[in-house]
Amino acid sequence: MDNDVNIRMEQKRVNDVIQEINIKEKKLNSKAGGLKESIIGLRKNFWEDVTVNLEELDDVIETQASIKQQAELLSERERSHGEIDKQLKTLERLKDSPYFGRVDFKDETDEEFEQLYIGIASLMDQNEENFLIYDWRAPISSLYYDFSPGPAHFHTVQDTIHGEISLKRQYIIRQGKIKGMFDTGVTIGDALLQAALGHNASTSMKSIVATIQKEQNKIIRNERSNMLIVQGVAGSGKTSAVLQRIAYLLYRFRGNLTSDNLLLFSPNPLFSSYISNVLPELGETNIKQTTFIDFLREGIEKNISVESPFEQMEFTLTCKNPTVFETRKQNIRLKSSLYFKDLVDKYVSTLQTQGIQFRNITFRDAILISKEQISDYFYELEENVSLPNRMEIVSKWLLKELRLIQNREKDKDWVMEQVELLDKESYLQAYYENQRIDEDDFGLEEDILRNEVVKKQFANVRSQVRKFAFVNVLETYFKLFTDWNVSPLPENWDAIRTFTKENLLNRFLTWEDATAYRYFRGKLLGDQKSRSVRHLFIDEAQDYTAFQYAFIKEIFPYTRMTLLGDINQAIYTYGSSLNPLIPEFVGENHERIVLTKSYRSTKEIVNFTKRFAPGGELIEPFDRHGEPPEIITLEEESSLVDVLTETIHNLQDKKHETIAIICKTFHESNEIFKLLKSKVAVKQINEETYSFEKGILVLPVYLAKGIEFDAVIVPNASNNHYHQESDRTLFYTACTRAMHSLTIVTTHTPCKFLQEATS
């Protein structure tokens, strides 16, 4: 058929579907209007419609029941209204772009091919009989992602349906108009992908539903594995795939799984906001996201400061003292390892019989229960009761003791002084209470007031006891490095323990100690195992240590996990041995998927960066072309500012909107910022930056993780800057943030990675 006729017919169908959407929208709107009125009415007349009578106990109970009934009615209506609101928003999106794909499919029993249109949500005709659009997550829609014309099959919950595809078509529809239409063969939409990838970088990530690739679809629809591990090269769509996977799981297990059951660990706050649009764009609520440090901090005492991973990195990259550096490196290696976890476990087992440090329970500067008493009580308990259970028993005992002390304390003089300071309300309450019990006993009122005072004053002590504040966890951890005979001795143990002791005395945990300490705390006091998180997603998984993984497993023993990362971007090199992304790690019920195709950068940039990526021969560029990376050799170092300014102006002339100057360290980014701030409108990004706007940005590479820019400038790729083998992953990560343009500035002696790329 003539292409114009085809387009006309397809546009007619789009118009028909939009017509249906309009009708549905009208119906929903009138339903929503009715509901809204009823909600307003319910809210307005809430107190008129409930029977309020508080005279007799029976009346009070009836009143409570009546309020409850009214409140339930209101929240039911509000829920329905919310649901309609969500449907209306989806219809609004469908009206703009009802679908992006079509497959004509016939199963083995069918006579004729059926046309299946695929979009971001399902839509049925008015009689609710036929699908006008299939949700991209429906089982049948996987035909679109997994097959080209020819034999094809898809899995339903019970079955596998075999058949044949006769046509696969893609559309670009905007504001209800077909802007492009392609019939595709083997891979989906090179044309569409070209269009999607050729755009300028955005300050927030986009959904990729229309162009999900077969390999990515495997990640998205995986339901079997307890642990899904994705090793994917830079720009291969790991983050994109995981967000689509979340949307898929929410759809597939709707009714059983809500966004509260899913948790994502992201590498930095900037990244969290960068991806926060994708799920709402797909009509789903965002899931809980946190960085691993925030997650750890929740379980560490507030008066202990914790180093961030970025501070750790900055320290190792900028430390000038070789002895200090060496000790720190060894500390990181040790504390990141499972060997150290074993050591902590061994130490914890010795605490069964002795060694836990307790705190006195004090009140108004006096010791109420001494730490020795607590320790004696604790260690007299049965040895085979676990430490956390013993803590519970001690806490109960302490609360009982406190009640007795509280009673004794009541008659002291200071209580009367406090009674006099009580407000009018407390006096009134005491009066009524007195009346209720015995109106003739005047002494009772004072007793009630005294009770009120001690109860208030003891509330804090009691709450501290419930939180096990009577255990000095930090001091007990400290003893691991002082009183305990570690065996076998880790390498350079003396230097490591001196370093650790010094930090702990300052109530400071290095990043490598933070997990160990948090784990230790859990062993001592007990950890709440998370049952509500059913799926955990870890992006940039290469940057987690073996100890961190073991800890995560402890907290989430029943949770399915999806780990995504790239071993070539492992920037925390001293801690990242035994990473799950390496094939040897794969265990039972684990699945490993490898993505080798890089979509982000132009072919020229990928071919350049793959030359210094370990195992780079496996990286495959997507066929999108641009200018080759530019390498600028400085004649003199003082010319850097002019070179950078000129480069930025050139890039702006070429319509690049996000231009990132990616530095090795924050220290370097400070220097560059100072150089440039009077020349161009440059913005500096730091650990606290939660979102960014288009423009010229300067930032260290560890804050650029997971993000992409139109153009990247690496301002100093000299040998004296990227000089160690461990800098390779940093350099690689920096260069691979570029979508369209990469500029590298160096002195006459470029770093070896740059030499490898250009030799």
Ligand SMILES: Nc1ncnc2c1ncn2[C@@H]1O[C@H](COP(=O)(O)OP(=O)(O)OP(=O)(O)O)[C@@H](O)[C@H]1O
């Ligand atoms: N199937 C696809 N269709 C359209 N765009 C895609 C597809 N897959 C990836 N992309 C695009 O490629 C870019 C890189 O994707 P993404 O950030 O998800 O990769 P990544 O593997 O997480 O990268 P990195 O490890 O380097 O941070 C994004 O712009 C994304 O939109």
